[in-house]
């Protein structure tokens with residue numbers, strides 16, 4: 353029996369949020385539907401953030417309401433505060449993600465508050481989600497390096513990952529936001545986090561700026577992680593992480609993981625059609 357690895361497709365959110373020109377809502381809906389058809393169990397569709405901060409995500413409700421939902425697929429959205437959660441709930445997101453940072457610099461730049469204040473903002477989200485039976489995922493940005501504060505001490509990552517877990521997140525996605533982490537750094541960071549949290553509560557979220565994301569996934573697999581975030585065609589970047597490029601490409605992860613003997617349940621042929629479609633959307637967008 354092959355061991356399963358879950359690929360959490362974040363392209364419609366992390367992949368598109370950085371696009372300067374607005375992409376048509378119907379194109380975003382078509383992208384999510386095409387992704388659904390490949391067999392993903394988890395799709396991060398959009399984010400309910402301030403439209404002034406990320407205009408590209410201002411049609412979050414329309415996208416979630418327009419997609420063709422299949423079976424048990426999770427259609428998730430980022431929610432930085434209770435206002436975002438209420439909007440996500442109305443649009444019938446089936447999972448939400450709260451996002452914190454391991455550094456003060458990134459927390460201020462990305463969500464305009466300190467780490468402590470962000471945790472306080474997340475508390476009502478977790479309470480409301482519990483009442484509505486909505487699973488909450490936690491993201492920790494800058495797990496190895498920060499574009500504002502430099503190298504990151506793994507103890508800061510451990511502190512935030514534990515805090516989010518204790519608040520009720522079922523899984524923590526550990527993000528190399530600027531894609532500069534080396535396998536060595538990732539291994540040290542994971543060792544520190546794994547001292548406190550089990551591997552089955554963790555996921556890897558690697559941007560690929562320096563082309564080392566696949567190696568970082570291999571290290572994470574060796575440490576026991578079995579969930580990875582990725583983006584079709586390697587789209588994306590974060591508007592508040594200057595110079596960072598997209599997530600590791602889903603098709604490259606699926607290919608590598610398959611060759612390593614794991615099962616992802618994903619169809620590479622269908623996936624390559626989605627990659628072409630995703631790229632055509634961006635070309636069309638100029």
Ligand code: HMG
Pocket residue numbers: 366369399400401402403405406430432433435436437439451462463464491492493494527528529557559589590591592
């Ligand atoms: P703020 O300006 O401090 O918020 O932004 P505020 O509470 O003072 O509200 C100001 C205005 O925003 C008000 O409107 C609110 O209603 C509105 P006004 O009265 O001025 O008209 N507002 C909202 N509107 C819609 N939805 C909401 C919402 N909240 C407030 N949820 C805030 C604070 C967190 C909202 C802002 O900083 C923000 O939206 N930040 C998000 C930035 C973002 O989306 N970054 C990218 C996603 S994270 C990422 O990519 C990293 C990740 O991939 C992992 C990794 O790679 O590291 C996950």
Ligand code: MG
Pocket residue numbers: 366527529557559589590599
């Ligand atoms: Mg990201």
